[in-house]
Amino acid sequence: xxxxxxxxxxxxxxxxxxxxxxxxxxxxxxxxxxxxxxxxxxxxxxxxxxxxxxxxxxxxxxxxxxxxxxxxxxxxxxxxxxxxxxxxxxxxxxxxxxxxxxxxxxxxxxxxxxxxxxxxxxxxxxxxxxxxxxxxxxxxxxxxxxxxxxxxxxxxxxxxxxxxxxxxxxxxxxxxxxxxxxxxxxxxxxxxxxxxxxxxxxxxxxxxxxxxxxxxxxxxxxxxxxxxxxxxxxxxxxxxxxxxxxxxxxxxxxxxxxxxxxxxxxxxxxxxxxxxxxxxxxxxxxxxxxxxxxxxxxxxxxxxxxxxxxxxxxxxxxxxxxxxxxxxxxxxxxxxxxxxxxxxxxxxxxxxxxxxxxxxxxxxxxxxxxxxxxxxxxxxxxxxxxxxxxxxxxxxxxxxxxxxxxxxxxxxxxxxxxxxxxxxxxxxxxxxxxxxxxxxxxxxxxxxxxxxxxxxxxxxxxxxxxxxxxxxxxxxxxxxxxxxxxxxxxxxxxxxxxxxxxxxxxxxxxxxxxxxxxxxxxxxxxxxxxxxxxxxxxxxxxxxxxxxxxxxxxxxxxxxxxxxxxxxxxxxxxxxxxx
Amino acid sequence: xxxxxxxxxxxxxxxxxxxxxxxxxxxxxxxxxxxxxxxxxxxxxxxxxxxxxxxxxxxxxxxxxxxxxxxxxxxxxxxxxxxxxxxxxxxxxxxxxxxxxxxxxxxxxxxxxxxxxxxxxxxxxxxxxxxxxxxxxxxxxxxxxxxxxxxxxxxxxxxxxxxxxxxxxxxxxxxxxxxxxxxxxxxxxxx
Numbered sequence: 001x002x003x004x005x006x007x008x009x010x011x012x013x014x015x016x017x018x019x020x021x022x023x024x025x026x027x028x029x030x031x032x033x034x035x036x037x038x039x040x041x042x043x044x045x046x047x048x049x050x051x052x053x054x055x056x057x058x059x060x061x062x063x064x065x066x067x068x069x070x071x072x073x074x075x076x077x078x079x080x081x082x083x084x085x086x087x088x089x090x091x092x093x094x095x096x097x098x099x100x101x102x103x104x105x106x107x108x109x110x111x112x113x114x115x116x117x118x119x120x121x122x123x124x125x126x127x128x129x130x131x132x133x134x135x136x137x138x139x140x141x142x143x144x145x146x147x148x149x150x151x152x153x154x155x156x157x158x159x160x161x162x163x164x165x166x167x168x169x170x171x172x173x174x175x176x177x178x179x180x181x182x183x184x185x186x187x188x189x190x191x192x193x194x195x196x197x198x199x200x201x202x203x204x205x206x207x208x209x210x211x212x213x214x215x216x217x218x219x220x221x222x223x224x225x226x227x228x229x230x231x232x233x234x235x236x237x238x239x240x241x242x243x244x245x246x247x248x249x250x251x252x253x254x255x256x257x258x259x260x261x262x263x264x265x266x267x268x269x270x271x272x273x274x275x276x277x278x279x280x281x282x283x284x285x286x287x288x289x290x291x292x293x294x295x296x297x298x299x300x301x302x303x304x305x306x307x308x309x310x311x312x313x314x315x316x317x318x319x320x321x322x323x324x325x326x327x328x329x330x331x332x333x334x335x336x337x338x339x340x341x342x343x344x345x346x347x348x349x350x351x352x353x354x355x356x357x358x359x360x361x362x363x364x365x366x367x368x369x370x371x372x373x374x375x376x377x378x379x380x381x382x383x384x385x386x387x388x389x390x391x392x393x394x395x396x397x398x399x400x401x402x403x404x405x406x407x408x409x410x411x412x413x414x415x416x417x418x419x420x421x422x423x424x425x426x427x428x429x430x431x432x433x434x435x436x437x438x439x440x441x442x443x444x445x446x447x448x449x450x451x452x453x454x455x456x457x458x459x460x461x462x463x464x465x466x467x468x469x470x471x472x473x474x475x476x477x478x479x480x481x482x483x484x485x486x487x488x489x490x491x492x493x494x495x496x497x498x499x500x501x502x503x504x505x506x507x508x509x510x511x512x513x514x515x516x517x518x519x520x521x522x523x524x525x526x527x528x529x530x531x532x533x534x535x536x537x538x539x540x541x542x543x544x545x546x547x548x549x550x551x552x553x554x555x556x557x558x559x560x561x562x563x564x565x566x567x568x569x570x571x572x573x574x575x576x577x578x579x
Numbered sequence: 580x581x582x583x584x585x586x587x588x589x590x591x592x593x594x595x596x597x598x599x600x601x602x603x604x605x606x607x608x609x610x611x612x613x614x615x616x617x618x619x620x621x622x623x624x625x626x627x628x629x630x631x632x633x634x635x636x637x638x639x640x641x642x643x644x645x646x647x648x649x650x651x652x653x654x655x656x657x658x659x660x661x662x663x664x665x666x667x668x669x670x671x672x673x674x675x676x677x678x679x680x681x682x683x684x685x686x687x688x689x690x691x692x693x694x695x696x697x698x699x700x701x702x703x704x705x706x707x708x709x710x711x712x713x714x715x716x717x718x719x720x721x722x723x724x725x726x727x728x729x730x731x732x733x734x735x736x737x738x739x740x741x742x743x744x745x746x747x748x749x750x751x752x753x754x755x756x757x758x759x760x761x762x763x764x765x766x767x768x769x770x
Contacts, residue, residue, distance in 0.1 A: 369766070370724075370759055370762040370763045370766060371762075371763055371766035371767065372766070373766055374762050374763065374765065374766030375762040375765065375766070377759065377762075436725070436728045436729075438721060438724055438725060438728070438759060439697045439700075439725065439728075441701075442627055442630070442631045445627075465721075465724075465759055466721070468662065468697060468701065469625065469627060469630050469662060469663065469666075470625075470658065470659040470660075470661075470662030470663050470694070471624050471625060471627070472623065472624060473624070474624070474627040475627075476627065476628075480626060480627070480628035481628075520622075520624075520625070520626045520629070521626065522624070541622060541623060541624055542623045543623050
């Protein structure tokens with residue numbers, strides 16, 4: 001008889017999970033393990049159609065059990081002498097009870113089995129209960145606990161002779177955690193606030209006081225706070241009939257697509273939710289926001305709580321009630337609330353559903369050599385700035401508006417010319433005969449564009465050492481390069497111009513703002529909306545400057561002085577693709 | 580008659596005033612246009628299309644005025660402006676503009692020296708090679724790169740140039756302030 005160590009080995013559970021999802025990653029979707037978007041779905045504990053998958057999971061779990069994981073003091077260890085059931089024809093059953101939203105164990109749940117024999121036991125801190133040496137056969141299972149609904153706490157288990165079967169029952173906490181929006185923009189969220197199904201990154205579109213000098217709005221009042229007023233802010237809401245205080249705490253964080261916590265997840269993830277209105281048992285947070293870069297993440301946020309509270313005033317990254325989290329475009333945001341008996345959770349994808357789905361921007365990136373066969377004008381080796389700065393800034397900037405940046409290489413490109421780091425590739429190219437890479441003329445740009453044609457609807461980015469025009473970079477957007485022009489959709493950029501240079505030029509190709517002197521395709525701050533400051537916009541015409549929270553890196557979903565919406569323009573560009 | 584005489588003088592005066600006023604207005608408009616063009620030429624970024632077409636929205640007179648101004652006030656030129664002046668130059672202005680470029684080959688600002696060299700190239704200056712040769716002792720990476728790049732096609736005809744480049748390669752090798760020049764010399768075989 002094989003017996004499982006108890007409690008369930010977490011590493012083996014994780015490994016079994018990873019393997020079963022990997023095995024079925026290529027199956028047509030949606031299926032029992034993946035939804036249509038490729039998001040993992042938990043296995044049902046009682047759906048008969050998933051019985052085969054459950055068996056497969058148990059086999060994987062067993063295969064991943066490591067002897068070193070066994071507790072020698074645990075009488076259930078497989079290293080121990082087998083303890084036979086007193087009667088032939090018996091088996092054992094391990095039942096795990098989890099909370100529906102979080103998958104976390106439910107402690108103190110009353111589990112009853114009925115079949116060849118009836119029994120009852122209470123789950124431990126791991127949500128586990130074991131029925132040993134029960135007559136083999138088919139059992140009905142039921143779990144219940146005060147504060148949880150029992151409708152889903154039902155299941156069945158087949159307990160063959162001389163084996164240990166496993167079953168999982170799901171309970172749903174009566175407490176609820178949700179992510180909601182301030183639909184009427186009154187900065188007061190309550191039980192009526194609509195629930196969100198996806199979250200987006202902060203646009204920092206109500207963040208700046210135009211000054212001079214320009215300043216970040218970071219006051220206690222939500223309307224005067226860059227998070228509290230952002231058009232992409234969201235809130236956590238908990239409904240807990242069992243709560244006894246006027247405040248509750250949750251933990252919130254972002255996760256990668258793999259399900260792992262984001263690299264920048266702080267150790268302290270606490271966020272305070274205050275009951276609103278009093279006595280309602282409905283608790284809401286201050287506004288929170290997702291960011292895409294470390295400068296933004298490092299920005300302190302005013303908690304909105306008054307002195308002398310310990311969490312009053314400015315809260316830094318890593319402290320409780322810091323209102324920013326770093327996330328990726330493929331990631332998710334998660335909130336967890338420790339209700340009585342189990343942790344419940346809400347988890348939403350970033351930019352995945354609704355009217356603003358994610359988009360992709362493929363870029364063909366070329367780095368010109370100083371001369372034929374020579375070294376590139378800017379290094380392309382491991383850790384070079386083109387990877388750690390330009391590609392990073394490109395990704396961070398366009399992620400804010402739901403767009404993923406990819407690098408692509410034309411078929412037939414000699415392998416020796418392709419330089420790769422991680423998922424990105426650039427192509428080193430020789431300057432055409434007579435072309436000075438430090439003084440590229442408009443005619444040179446035609447020559448270069450002709451020599452390196454575009455893949456369909458793809459922006460070409462050429463890193464060169466200098467431009468004859470004196471520009472820090474220049475782009476032949478559709479507006480100025482008609483169909484058939486070899487330069488159409490080309491970006492010429494100089495590494496030394498600065499961190500936002502390449503991203504700005506790609507922005508010209510994407511937004512394709514048609515303007516004449518003096519607007520010239522650039523952003524023009526609207527006088528009627530002074531918070532949309534010129535200096536913080538990626539598409540400003542002036543010097544772009546250094547990286548930072550106040551840096552020229554924002555793209556806004558509002559009209560500029562020319563009535564032009566750069567957010568919409570970029571996302572609908574023919575240079576983008578569905579995700 | 581009296582009346583007529585008065586009317587004639589008044590008409591003459593009005594006509595004179597109108598002419599003067601018109602000239603003044605024309606002067607002011609002309610200056611305003613030149614100022615707008617200058618603002619374009621000194622902007623951080625200018626549409627490549629506008630520049631390639633020679634700023635078609637501006638009159639030839641405004642272009643002349645801008646170039647004339649900087650020919651007479653060469654100290655007011657910036658590197659960006661120096662790079663862009665050739666795009667508005669008309670044929671009669673090219674000699675003066677070349678002189679302006681030449682005067683900046685010895686500027687203290689390396690960016691001006693670089694732009695002056697490329698400006699001469701853009702203006703098809705017949706003494707470009709001499710200007711480039713004169714910059715082979717320059718201590719700025721980009722200026723040196725530009726000079727060598729311009730002279731490279733003459734390497735086969737001037738063996739002495741090869742010796743100069745070898746000496747430069749020795750001078751700039753492993754010097755962190757030189758980035759482009761060593762790469763170029765290396766690709767030319769001066770390791």
